[in-house]
Amino acid sequence: MVQVSQAADLSCDWSSVTDIDSLESDGDAIDDQRLHLYADQASLSDTEGSLMSGNIRFRSGESQIEADELFFDPADGSIDVRGDVRLVTPNMSISGSEATFYNQQNLEDLSGNFLTAEVTLPELPARSRAGRISNPDKNTLVLEDVTYTTCPPGSNDWALVAPNITLDRAQGYGVGRHVWLKFMKVPILYTPYITFPIDDRRRSGFLTSDFGSDDRSGFEFGQPYYWNLAPNYDLVTIPRYLEKRGAKLDSTFRYLTGRSHGEFSSEYLPDDRIAERDRGIARWVHTTQWSRNWRLQADVTELTDNDYLQDFSGSLVDSSPTHIDRQVNLSYRNQYVQMRTRVQDFITLDDSIPDSEQPYERLPQIELRTRLPIGRSGFEVGLDQEWVQFDRSTGITGSRWDLTPWMRWRYAKPSWSLTPEISLRHTNYSVDNTTGDDHPTRTVPIFSIDGELFLERPFGKSGRFRQTLEPRIRYTHIPFRDQNDLPVFDSGAPDFNFVQLFADNRFTGADRIGDTDKLSVALSSRVINQDTGKNMLTATLGHAWFLSDRTVGLPTATSGFSDDQSNLIAEIQVPIGNRWSGELEHQWNTEEDRTAKSAIKLQYRPDEKRVMNFGYRFREDDLEQTDLSFAWPVADRWSVVGRWNYSLREEATLERFAGLEYQTCCWKFRLVGRKFVTDTEGRTEDAIFAQLELNGLFSVGGHVSNFLERGVLGYETD
Numbered sequence: 001m002v003q004v005s006q007a008a009d010l011s012c013d014w015s016s017v018t019d020i021d022s023l024e025s026d027g028d029a030i031d032d033q034r035l036h037l038y039a040d041q042a043s044l045s046d047t048e049g050s051l052m053s054g055n056i057r058f059r060s061g062e063s064q065i066e067a068d069e070l071f072f073d074p075a076d077g078s079i080d081v082r083g084d085v086r087l088v089t090p091n092m093s094i095s096g097s098e099a100t101f102y103n104q105q106n107l108e109d110l111s112g113n114f115l116t117a118e119v120t121l122p123e124l125p126a127r128s129r130a131g132r133i134s135n136p137d138k139n140t141l142v143l144e145d146v147t148y149t150t151c152p153p154g155s156n157d158w159a160l161v162a163p164n165i166t167l168d169r170a171q172g173y174g175v176g177r178h179v180w181l182k183f184m185k186v187p188i189l190y191t192p193y194i195t196f197p198i199d200d201r202r203r204s205g206f207l208t209s210d211f212g213s214d215d216r217s218g219f220e221f222g223q224p225y226y227w228n229l230a231p232n233y234d235l236v237t238i239p240r241y242l243e244k245r246g247a248k249l250d251s252t253f254r255y256l257t258g259r260s261h262g263e264f265s266s267e268y269l270p271d272d273r274i275a276e277r278d279r280g281i282a283r284w285v286h287t288t289q290w291s292r293n294w295r296l297q298a299d300v301t302e303l304t305d306n307d308y309l310q311d312f313s314g315s316l317v318d319s320s321p322t323h324i325d326r327q328v329n330l331s332y333r334n335q336y337v338q339m340r341t342r343v344q345d346f347i348t349l350d351d352s353i354p355d356s357e358q359p360y361e362r363l364p365q366i367e368l369r370t371r372l373p374i375g376r377s378g379f380e381v382g383l384d385q386e387w388v389q390f391d392r393s394t395g396i397t398g399s400r401w402d403l404t405p406w407m408r409w410r411y412a413k414p415s416w417s418l419t420p421e422i423s424l425r426h427t428n429y430s431v432d433n434t435t436g437d438d439h440p441t442r443t444v445p446i447f448s449i450d451g452e453l454f455l456e457r458p459f460g461k462s463g464r465f466r467q468t469l470e471p472r473i474r475y476t477h478i479p480f481r482d483q484n485d486l487p488v489f490d491s492g493a494p495d496f497n498f499v500q501l502f503a504d505n506r507f508t509g510a511d512r513i514g515d516t517d518k519l520s521v522a523l524s525s526r527v528i529n530q531d532t533g534k535n536m537l538t539a540t541l542g543h544a545w546f547l548s549d550r551t552v553g554l555p556t557a558t559s560g561f562s563d564d565q566s567n568l569i570a571e572i573q574v575p576i577g578n579r580w581s582g583e584l585e586h587q588w589n590t591e592e593d594r595t596a597k598s599a600i601k602l603q604y605r606p607d608e609k610r611v612m613n614f615g616y617r618f619r620e621d622d623l624e625q626t627d628l629s630f631a632w633p634v635a636d637r638w639s640v641v642g643r644w645n646y647s648l649r650e651e652a653t654l655e656r657f658a659g660l661e662y663q664t665c666c667w668k669f670r671l672v673g674r675k676f677v678t679d680t681e682g683r684t685e686d687a688i689f690a691q692l693e694l695n696g697l698f699s700v701g702g703h704v705s706n707f708l709e710r711g712v713l714g715y716e717t718d
Contacts, residue, residue: 035060039070049073056081063089065101078102085114091169092141093120094133111135119143121167124198126150126696128165139170148174150696151666158183158667158694160194172201183667183692196697204228206697207236210704212689216311216678218243222250232256245272262286262298267312275311279304298328306349310678322350323359338369360390360397360489378410386510390489398431400489402510420449427510429487436485444481444513446504450474464531470524474502480515480551487511488555495597496567496587498522501542512554517547535573542569543590567596579606589620596620603714609633611714624648631708631715637663641672643711652682657711659689659704668693670704 040054050072058065058079068083079101086095096117114133119141121127131145142164149159162179174196181189197203207224214220220242227235233255240248248269255262268280281303288296301324303309309321327344345361371382384404391397406423426443452472459467491509494500501522506514522542526535543566550561567587575581580603587597600616615627629643642658659672670691678685691704705717 046074049075063087067099076102079112085117087114091121091123093122094118094135096133111137119167121169121198124150124696125152126198127153128167130165139168141167141169143167148176149666150694151664155664155666156185157664158697160196160697161187167198169198172197172199173203173205174198181697183694198696202228202234210689210691212687212704213243214687215685217245242269245269245274259290260286260288275305275307277304279308279311281308281312293332293334295331295333296329297331300326300328301347303347306347306351309349313678322353323348327362336371338367340367341365342367355392355394358392360392363389363391365389378412379407380410381405381407388489396431396434396487398429398434398487400510401428403427415455416451416453418449418451420447422447425510425513427486427513431487434487440485440487442481442483442486442513444478446476446478446513448474448476448504450502459527464529465536466528466530468524468526468528470526472502472520472522472524474520476504476516476518476520478504478513478516481513483512483552491554493554496569498540498542498569498571501544501566501569506550507554512552514552515550518544519547520544534575536575538571538573540569540571563591565590580604594620605714608716609639611712613713622649625654629712629715631712639663641708641712641715650682652677653684655711657707659708666695668695670708672704672708674707 036057036059037052038055038057038059039052042050042052044050052070053068056065056067056070058067058070064087065081066084066086066088067081068085069081071080072078073080080098081101082098084095085097085099086093087099094114094117096114099112099114099117101112112135114130114135116131117133118127118129119133126149128143128146128148130143130147132143134142134144136142143166144164146163146165147156147159147161148165149156151157151159159182160176160179161182162176165174165176165179167174176194176196177192179191179194180187181191195203195205197205204227205225207226209221209223211219211221220240222238222240224236224238227237229235233253235254236252238250240250242248246269248267250265250267252263252265262285264282264284266280266282268278270278272279281301283301284298286296286298290296303324324347325344326346327342330341332339342365343363344365345363346359348358365388366386368385369382370384371380373380382405384402384406386402387399389399402425404423404425406421408419408421410417410419412418423446424443425446426441428439428441430439432438450472451474453470455469456466457469459465488511489509491507491511493506494508500506501520504516505512506516520542521544522540524538524540526539527537528534529536545565546561546563553561568590570584570586570588572582572584574583582603583599583601585597585599586595588594589596595618597620598616598618600614602614604612610632612630612632613628616625617627618624625645625647627643627645631639631641633639639661640659641661642656644656645654646652646656647654653675655674655676657672657674657676659670661668661670663669670689672689674687674689675684676687677683689704708717709715
């Protein structure tokens with residue numbers, strides 16, 4: 001039995017043509033391959049032929065022929081049927097006014113011809129109406145004067161109309177010649193040749209066209225084509241027409257081997273009419289896993305000019321990076337050893353950044369971390385090493401060797417643990433282009449002790465929930481070492497968060513080791529549904545006290561660090577019933593009694609088709625933004641989608657879009673208007689996008705799907 005399930009509100013009822021419940025067994029096993037013939041009346045003859053009439057059913061296994069009248073000709077072994085003729089198999093149904101069949105020994109291998117017939121493929125589902133249907137073998141259908149569609153009976157919203165279409169069920173595709181594509185009975189596209197899928201196997205063919213208009217490029221049209229080159233690699237090419245710029249070609253090549261996978265993508269615009277030069281970008285992302293332990297990764301990008309992303313990206317996030325990171329990594333990992341060798345450089349896109357402030361290249365960077373447990377005592381010793389060669393076109397260059405032997409002891413019980421650790425960090429430089437010491441060094445000891453508790457209890461009257469209480473306290477001591485003579489290759493001051501709350505060093509990189517006398521405390525609690533294992537509430541509160549002033553800083557710092565305590569950090573994650581969920585991240589400046597940083601996310605999602613999001617972000621002296629987005633059905637087949645991302649600080653919209661979506665079970669149309677900021681200087685762009693998807697002919701794709709899924713959290717276009 002084959003059933004096709006579709007949403008009732010889209011009127012996708014295929015039951016009348018795909019229901020194969022009519023295969024009655026009449027007491028015989030359904031897998032019986034013998035021929036069974038049923039009729040109200042029969043006149044049988046071995047020489048003159050046999051004539052049957054009335055409720056004819058001719059069955060073998062899971063296949064059956066139904067008709068009003070049947071004549072068997074013993075001379076050529078043919079079977080002529082008339083009336084309401086229907087051939088039903090588990091993956092096909094053909095009905096017509098009359099038909100002739102051959103090879104009646106097995107209905108699954110039956111061949112024949114139908115006149116004025118309709119064929120249905122329930123697995124897709126799809127159907128075709130034809131003046132004549134030939135079935136030369138069990139896997140091939142040749143349709144003449146044909147109309148093909150994936151719309152259900154009673155609806156021909158879109159259709160392929162052609163004098164000839166061949167459906168190859170063995171290969172999973174159809175082939176049409178001199179084909180017109182009609183939408184709402186209006187011809188919109190002609191092609192002398194087309195192939196299209198008739199099942200869910202990968203197959204070369206056209207994907208969804210995308211078209212729209214924006215201020216930078218004018219009207220734009222792109223037609224993706226998917227090339228199924230082999231089971232383990234494929235290619236998508238997208239020829240594009242840009243009204244103001246010319247023709248552009250985008251491509252993405254993907255590959256997969258036994259040990260490797262990767263993707264090569266490129267965009268090429270010859271002779272840009274606005275920039276008056278060839279423009280493009282290429283990116284290669286690759287991973288090779290030689291064994292459990294060895295891995296090679298590469299992410300390399302090249303582009304023709306620094307303005308390319310700004311001119312051709314679709315959002316502020318895509319268009320406004322200051323640098324592009326390019327690197328190749330070779331890594332090894334086992335239980336006791338971790339090694340990484342990396343080559344890294346950057347493309348600086350912001351021309352206003354002087355050479356002296358551009359990031360250093362690592363040519364190369366070698367990291368080696370080893371650890372050795374001492375029996376089952378809880379003691380562990382290790383050695384972390386890093387050697388880097390830093391290079392740049394101007395300023396100080398050279399190498400850095402960072403060596404950190406360490407020892408820790410972890411004493412753990414089911415409800416608590418205590419971990420003291422001591423290490424000695426030694427850093428040695430060999431630098432060029434400096435007026436100071438060519439080989440400066442620094443050695444600093446680090447001590448910490450970390451304690452954790454894990455407590456739990458039943459929560460609530462039902463007994464279904466448990467609550468945990470997980471306090472943590474850590475003391476860290478690093479003495480002061482004068483580091484003003486050391487270069488700064490890659491050190492920086494990261495944003496304060498829970499990771500930094502318990503980190504030994506308040507700086508990234510090895511060029512600065514911050515002096516500290518810090519006591520960090522956090523308290524976490526979770527409420528867990530014991531039936532499902534789902535966290536019903538996760539809450540964490542963290543704070544740090546500094547027992548002495550800090551002195552070590554970066555060259556850009558104007559003064560030391562004298563605050564007695566850190567910001568108070570709070571994080572809460574909670575699902576509110578089955579439809580609501582919320583997240584809160586908040587930092588309170590305890591020294592000045594004001595908010596330093598805050599982020600709120602609230603989502604309402606009653607089902608997969610409906611979602612509303614509210615977001616708020618604040619960072620003191622930097623940004624304050626609201627973010628509203630939604631996707632919501634408003635009527636039968638109609639949905640609306642939208643987003644408004646607004647900067648309260650600049651009193652300006654960063655991005656807003658609104659769109660309509662109309663969906664049936666065989667096609668979908670989207671129309672979206674969008675306004676968004678394209679660069680850090682606040683320049684905006686207006687754009688309109690439209691997309692038409694025809695199920696079973698074009699796959700989902702295009703610019704509209706991409707930015708809708710990115711802009712509306714929880715929204716899915718397919």
